[in-house]
Amino acid sequence: MIVAIDGPAGAGKSTVARGVARALGIGYLDTGAMYRALTLVALRSGVPCDDDAALARLAREHPVHLEQGPAGVRVIIRGDDVTAAIRETEVTASVSEVAAHPGVRLEMVARQRDLMAQGDWVCDGRDIGSVVFPGAEVKVFLTASVSERARRRHAELVAAGETVDLRAIRDGVERRDHADSSRAASPLVVADGAAVLDTTGLGVDEVVARIAGMARDVTS
Numbered sequence: 265m266i267v268a269i270d271g272p273a274g275a276g277k278s279t280v281a282r283g284v285a286r287a288l289g290i291g292y293l294d295t296g297a298m299y300r301a302l303t304l305v306a307l308r309s310g311v312p313c314d315d316d317a318a319l320a321r322l323a324r325e326h327p328v329h330l331e332q333g334p335a336g337v338r339v340i341i342r343g344d345d346v347t348a349a350i351r352e353t354e355v356t357a358s359v360s361e362v363a364a365h366p367g368v369r370l371e372m373v374a375r376q377r378d379l380m381a382q383g384d385w386v387c388d389g390r391d392i393g394s395v396v397f398p399g400a401e402v403k404v405f406l407t408a409s410v411s412e413r414a415r416r417r418h419a420e421l422v423a424a425g426e427t428v429d430l431r432a433i434r435d436g437v438e439r440r441d442h443a444d445s446s447r448a449a450s451p452l453v454v455a456d457g458a459a460v461l462d463t464t465g466l467g468v469d470e471v472v473a474r475i476a477g478m479a480r481d482v483t484s
């Protein structure tokens with residue numbers, strides 16, 4: 265079974281997806297981490313974020329490994345643990361541009377399908393229900409108001425010890441929404457058959473319970 269969770273930045277997808285995977289006892293694939301990891305490698309190796317062919321080659325040469333550890337999923341590239349580095353501000357600022365390239369998306373989608381070819385998975389991203397697994401048994405489009413999403417992202421960064429301005433975060437969220445929704449290659453859309461779930465004002469546990477319930481209904 266595949267549970268596909270898509271939605272805009274800051275809707276709580278990864279927290280919710282992790283919770284649903286735990287509730288159902290199945291694996292979790294964070295596809296945003298894959299695009300972030302490629303962006304980090306590009307920044308570190310000086311490959312321009314507007315060069316589709318070079319980025320696609322880089323993705324082939326640096327496959328991302330996601331290891332399920334006791335403290336969550338670790339993101340590894342060529343033996344290097346980049347779990348924390350892929351969340352840094354520079355990566356966040358460039359990842360939408362990297363993810364917009366068709367050649368990059370082809371590589372990533374192929375790898376995601378490979379990784380999930382066996383077993384049951386909860387997978388979150390922007391195009392899981394629409395492109396990667398249109399046949400997913402459960403499809404959810406998770407969203408929340410821009411202010412709520414900016415507030416959550418701000419709290420996350422403050423908890424990680426960063427000094428950040430809420431207004432700047434809100435602008436960044438709006439910019440990424442626009443970039444992710446208006447790109448030509450696999451824009452963020454509500455997939456056919458997806459249930460739209462607005463999490464503004466809802467607790468994580470409640471959202472997890474609803475989605476886990478949808479998955480149980482499908483398998484019962």
Ligand code: DC
Pocket residue numbers: 273274295296297299300359360363364388389390391392440444
């Ligand atoms: O969910 P996130 O913020 O970690 O995602 C990082 C970026 O990657 C975001 O700008 C959208 C992009 N992305 C994508 O285009 N397709 C996916 N399946 C997952 C993420």
